[in-house]
Amino acid sequence: MINRAQFPPILPLAKPNLTEPVVSRLDNGLPAYRLSTVSLPICKVDLLFNAGIWNQDRPLQASITNTMLQEGTQRYSSGQLADLFDVHGALLRLMTDQHIGVVSMVALTKHLPKLLPVLADIVNGAIFPEQELQVLLRRRKQKFLVDSEKVKILCHRKFIEALFGRGHPYAQSLQESDFEHINRALLCSFYQRFYHVDRSEILLSGCVMQETVDLLNEHFGKAMTLHPIEPQKKYEIRPAQQHYIFVEKQGAIQSAIRVGKVLVRKNHPDYIPLQILVTILGGYFSSRLMRNIRGEKGYTYGITASLIGLNEAGYLVISTEVDKSHEKAVVQEIFKEITRLCDELITEEELDRVRQYLLGELMRDFDGPFAQAHAFVNVHVFGLNYNYYEQYHELLLNISPEKLRELAIKYFDVASFYTVVAGRAKN
Amino acid sequence: MIRFVRHQLSNGLQILVYPDNSTPMAALDVCYHVGSRDEEPHRTGFAHLFEHLMFGGSKNIPDFDLPLQQAGGENNAYTTNDMTNYYMSLPATNIELGFWLESDRMLELDFSEENLALQRNVVIEEFKQRTLNQPYGDVWFLLREMAYQVHPYRWPTIGKDISHIALATLDEVKAFFFRYYAPDNAAVVVSGHVKPDECFRLAEKWFGPVPRRNVIKQPLPEEPEQTAFREQTVRRRVPDNALYFAFHMDARHTRGYYVCDMITDVLACGNSSRLYQKMVMEKRLFVEIDSYISGDSDPGLLVVSGKLARHVRIETARKAVWNELNRLKAELIPVTEIEKVKNKLETEYILSQLNYLNMAQELAALENVGGAELINRLMSVYLSVTPEEIMLTAARIFRPENCSQLNYLTK
Numbered sequence: 001m002i003n004r005a006q007f008p009p010i011l012p013l014a015k016p017n018l019t020e021p022v023v024s025r026l027d028n029g030l031p032a033y034r035l036s037t038v039s040l041p042i043c044k045v046d047l048l049f050n051a052g053i054w055n056q057d058r059p060l061q062a063s064i065t066n067t068m069l070q071e072g073t074q075r076y077s078s079g080q081l082a083d084l085f086d087v088h089g090a091l092l093r094l095m096t097d098q099h100i101g102v103v104s105m106v107a108l109t110k111h112l113p114k115l116l117p118v119l120a121d122i123v124n125g126a127i128f129p130e131q132e133l134q135v136l137l138r139r140r141k142q143k144f145l146v147d148s149e150k151v152k153i154l155c156h157r158k159f160i161e162a163l164f165g166r167g168h169p170y171a172q173s174l175q176e177s178d179f180e181h182i183n184r185a186l187l188c189s190f191y192q193r194f195y196h197v198d199r200s201e202i203l204l205s206g207c208v209m210q211e212t213v214d215l216l217n218e219h220f221g222k223a224m225t226l227h228p229i230e231p232q233k234k235y236e237i238r239p240a241q242q243h244y245i246f247v248e249k250q251g252a253i254q255s256a257i258r259v260g261k262v263l264v265r266k267n268h269p270d271y272i273p274l275q276i277l278v279t280i281l282g283g284y285f286s287s288r289l290m291r292n293i294r295g296e297k298g299y300t301y302g303i304t305a306s307l308i309g310l311n312e313a314g315y316l317v318i319s320t321e322v323d324k325s326h327e328k329a330v331v332q333e334i335f336k337e338i339t340r341l342c343d344e345l346i347t348e349e350e351l352d353r354v355r356q357y358l359l360g361e362l363m364r365d366f367d368g369p370f371a372q373a374h375a376f377v378n379v380h381v382f383g384l385n386y387n388y389y390e391q392y393h394e395l396l397l398n399i400s401p402e403k404l405r406e407l408a409i410k411y412f413d414v415a416s417f418y419t420v421v422a423g424r425a426k427n
Numbered sequence: 428m429i430r431f432v433r434h435q436l437s438n439g440l441q442i443l444v445y446p447d448n449s450t451p452m453a454a455l456d457v458c459y460h461v462g463s464r465d466e467e468p469h470r471t472g473f474a475h476l477f478e479h480l481m482f483g484g485s486k487n488i489p490d491f492d493l494p495l496q497q498a499g500g501e502n503n504a505y506t507t508n509d510m511t512n513y514y515m516s517l518p519a520t521n522i523e524l525g526f527w528l529e530s531d532r533m534l535e536l537d538f539s540e541e542n543l544a545l546q547r548n549v550v551i552e553e554f555k556q557r558t559l560n561q562p563y564g565d566v567w568f569l570l571r572e573m574a575y576q577v578h579p580y581r582w583p584t585i586g587k588d589i590s591h592i593a594l595a596t597l598d599e600v601k602a603f604f605f606r607y608y609a610p611d612n613a614a615v616v617v618s619g620h621v622k623p624d625e626c627f628r629l630a631e632k633w634f635g636p637v638p639r640r641n642v643i644k645q646p647l648p649e650e651p652e653q654t655a656f657r658e659q660t661v662r663r664r665v666p667d668n669a670l671y672f673a674f675h676m677d678a679r680h681t682r683g684y685y686v687c688d689m690i691t692d693v694l695a696c697g698n699s700s701r702l703y704q705k706m707v708m709e710k711r712l713f714v715e716i717d718s719y720i721s722g723d724s725d726p727g728l729l730v731v732s733g734k735l736a737r738h739v740r741i742e743t744a745r746k747a748v749w750n751e752l753n754r755l756k757a758e759l760i761p762v763t764e765i766e767k768v769k770n771k772l773e774t775e776y777i778l779s780q781l782n783y784l785n786m787a788q789e790l791a792a793l794e795n796v797g798g799a800e801l802i803n804r805l806m807s808v809y810l811s812v813t814p815e816e817i818m819l820t821a822a823r824i825f826r827p828e829n830c831s832q833l834n835y836l837t838k
Binding site for chain 2: 001002004005007008009010011013014016017037039040041042070078079082083085086087088089090091106107108132135138139142145146148149150151206251252253254284285286294295296297298299300301321322323352353354356357359360361363364367368369370
């Protein structure tokens with residue numbers, strides 16, 4: 001008989017291979033970062049532009065410009081473009097965040113000779129046709145309205161607005177009327193200023209060889225206009241006066257809760273240890289918030305705490321959805337757990353578990369070419385390099401309970417937190 | 428060719444190993460061939476509730492998650508109509524821990540009233556979060572109830588009614604476990620940086636002693652053929668009118684299943700697809716439109732659904748969709764269009780192989796519907812589908828008397 005009460009031995013986790021990309025320069029000096037593996041004949045091309053929400057003058061300008069790239073060029077109509085990508089089984093993904101606009105494509109490597117010229121075309125020759133724009137705006141507006149029925153979205157919108165102030169690019173305070181005020185001219189001007197191949201960064205991952213880079217050079221390595229870099233805009237963070245905000249949503253069965261505050265940005269020395277602290281609080285399945293509020297009380301399906309790191313600031317957000325009747329109790333318990341981090345030292349046992357879990361996560365973050373590409377973007381866009389991951393690994397192994405408590409005391413003053421609840425009014 | 432090896436333990440448990448040395452990680456997936464189809468009509472949502480209970484500690488291991496996190500692992504699970512699937516990923520050097528954890532909960536759970544009471548609450552909150560508190564959240568309740576009269580696919584996995592979950596008793600939980608959670612009703616898939624022989628040895632060591640339970644499956648009632656058009660109209664607090672068409676389609680083990688899958692791709696996969704180009708871009712009747720299959724083992728549903736543009740009448744939108752469906756019945760689709768769909772499927776097929784965890788789940792899902800070996804035949808089935816077959820299948824599926832139409836209107 002085997003002894004089932006006995007753990008099989010757990011082996012110490014090796015340091016993951018923090019694979020960095022190989023850089024080649026195209027003829028015009030443009031860097032192409034490459035994370036290759038040849039196991040499967042598929043690859044991803046990411047084109048990164050400094051075209052995020054931070055740089056827009058009007059709401060929606062950055063994201064609509066990005067999405068509209070696929071809706072027509074001087075050479076091809078919207079339908080023809082869709083067909084060109086679909087015929088080769090390519091998956092095109094257009095995405096905008098606070099700081100960057102991304103054009104990303106996953107395709108079988110054998111189709112790249114046909115696809116790269118089309119990709120270059122949408123970046124160089126987009127024309128933003130009016131009819132397609134109207135269709136897209138209607139779709140986006142409709143999604144906005146559906147989202148506006150969800151307590152978690154209403155809560156989150158109000159929460160980031162409370163943290164950063166209306167008008168700040170991180171707050172994205174979108175209104176229904178914004179969909180009426182965006183127009184073709186605004187898209188064209190944003191496009192002219194921020195979508196230049198010679199100011200982009202190219203990232204290749206998966207099955208890519210020298211031929212792929214040569215091909216890339218043909219389509220992206222010739223542009224030599226050298227557009228000037230636009231100066232980064234400045235925005236001031238103007239947090240709300242009120243630290244508790246209630247958003248009414250008639251008929252809501254559950255209430256959404258957000259608790260958090262502005263913290264340091266990604267390149268601050270406290271950012272990495274704060275990540276560990278936030279993981280203990282609510283960053284994994286056995287986190288304190290999960291064990292308390294789901295595991296012991298059964299008040300929620302899930303509760304998480306995340307540290308969001310951006311260029312100009314970072315923030316902590318604790319999110320959950322609970323029955324209206326548990327709303328107060330849950331907010332109380334959240335603050336109890338925050339306070340406990342400041343009052344008590346974490347046990348070695350718990351710290352060791354979080355450490356091991358995060359080491360496993362770090363291995364996952366570098367597992368395979370697409371994950372490695374993501375890991376690259378995660379530091380590169382923030383002006384950081386792989387020292388970030390080296391430090392992270394080092395700190396994971398060595399951080400002490402005292403250091404974590406010190407950090408909690410420094411940042412987790414209860415009075416500095418914001419609480420936003422969205423749900424039905426009190427009965 | 429996707430190379431994996433299979434071994435059967437004497438208690439009936441199937442072990443499948445898919446080595447992939449490009450990763451330092453490993454995945455361990457345990458698939459139980461039980462889902463919401465196996466529930467009693469007055470206890471819907473039970474299979475999914477049970478999935479939650481599987482994390483409440485087993486005979487010899489009080490906490491499932493803590494040791495796994497200690498080993499650098501993470502895990503989750505999901506329940507469908509046909510199966511309940513548990514998966515974990517962890518550094519490959521610690522794979523034995525996965526065998527230890529999963530075999531103990533296959534042996535016996537630590538049944539307790541406290542855990543049941545707790546998980547009932549969690550699942551009830553999940554029910555609210557996913558359905559009651561979401562715009563359009565009850566669509567699948569309505570569609571299933573309309574399309575099925577006798578087959579258990581007529582209720583969703585989350586359950587038909589919260590009260591079914593609230594009333595579940597510990598005796599029912601125990602009975603369900605010993606009836607369905609058995610080595611002879613399960614498969615273990617290991618993938619990643621592992622060696623088959625070592626996995627078979629560990630399987631023998633940890634799962635070998637779990638007793639066979641001689642699982643007997645009751646045959647499910649067969650859904651009678653639908654003979655008349657069904658329609659329902661509901662009004663809800665949502666921003667836009669939506670229209671849903673559900674058609675009965677072929678079972679998973681038949682060729683027709685794949686043809687139906689391709690039909691939905693022709694209709695709605697990618698921006699160049701027929702419905703998107705016609706309904707969204709050209710005629711602007713819909714702001715979004717989609718088509719998909721429910722993916723069930725027994726005959727499932729092929730769905731066409733969309734949100735209408737403002738001021739478009741339901742009748743206008745309905746006619747326009749039927750025009751497109753009828754076109755598939757009347758005209759052979761051009762070879763270039765079918766090639767497009769096949770190329771997309773090829774990309775997705777290769778993409779899915781990039782990730783060991785995904786592969787473990789895929790093999791488990793196929794094992795549930797008749798054998799993981801199917802994975803190496805899938806593409807050739809898709810590639811062999813002809814325009815004529817698409818036309819014939821469309822003619823068989825897209826008939827008003829095979830259709831349940833849901834008009835989901837704003838209040």
